Amino acid sequence: METFNLTPSGPSTFILLGIPGLEASRIWISIPFFIFYIISLLGNVTVLFVVVKEQTLQKPMYLLLCMLALTDIGMSTSVMPKALCIFWFNLKRITVRGCLTQMFFLHAASVMHSAVLVTMAFDRYVAICNPLRYANIVTNAQIAKLGLVGLIRAVLFILPLALLLSRLPFCANHIISHTYCEHIAVANISCGDIAVNRMYGLIIGFVVIGLDLTLIALSYCLIIRAVLRISSKKAHQKALNTCTAHICVMLTSYTPSLFSILTHRFGQGIAPQVHIILANLYFVIPPMLNPIIYGAKTKELRDKVGKYTCRM
16 A cells, blocks of 8 residues: 655645535535634724724733734634635645645644733733733733744644654545644544654643633632722722623633534544534634624724724
């Protein structure tokens, strides 16, 4: 049986099946994905445009929103264009270089997205627990440094995934039962030992999400303790309202992410079509909802967006 190594210089290509068993419905399936993707692009580009144009919004909180918008655009754009090409034009082939590149960017954007949420939790902690020192502790420069740390972490964690894949032998089966080059989906078609790939992927998933959720939980425990010390109910409400948008974004981000990871690795009884649809929804639903949530909960941003909308 012919074998080859998955190297970027090789001539081989893979075939992305899309959603096996639902080929006849692929056009109908593509419609909500396309709508979600367009809404996410419009929402996140709008946030970036308004913050860049408005000097009054060039503050740490809105810099974090820009970082969140960039990771949202990166996540959805890593997956959706190719998925829509499969649904609409039946363009299922992808080069090895393209597969490795897509896998790197979609996973790196996800890890970076999680880092941004942790930084947002730190921002809320300082704003509520140390309000008088907030302007000195949380500066644009400090947020930029934390963003750079998150980016370096994402690259260091995800680069080994591509390197591990590049060392695997692949035989006659070049067909990936997915709409994108997800790490384990590609590793599963190898004719070699993928134990290291599985273990590393699982460790990264739990280390990134586990560590980040622990830091976020610690921030909110300290926030709740500080809020309970406030005697005024009105102050209670005001303090908690500043965290509402961040909590909603966390729920929309981590819930489908954890569910997708766990069902992909342990949900053998779940139909493959469900796995693939859930995985794709993870890359479009949070990016679509995040700018809507922050637009609805942040009056200053909402007013500025309204100002530019009225000019159109």
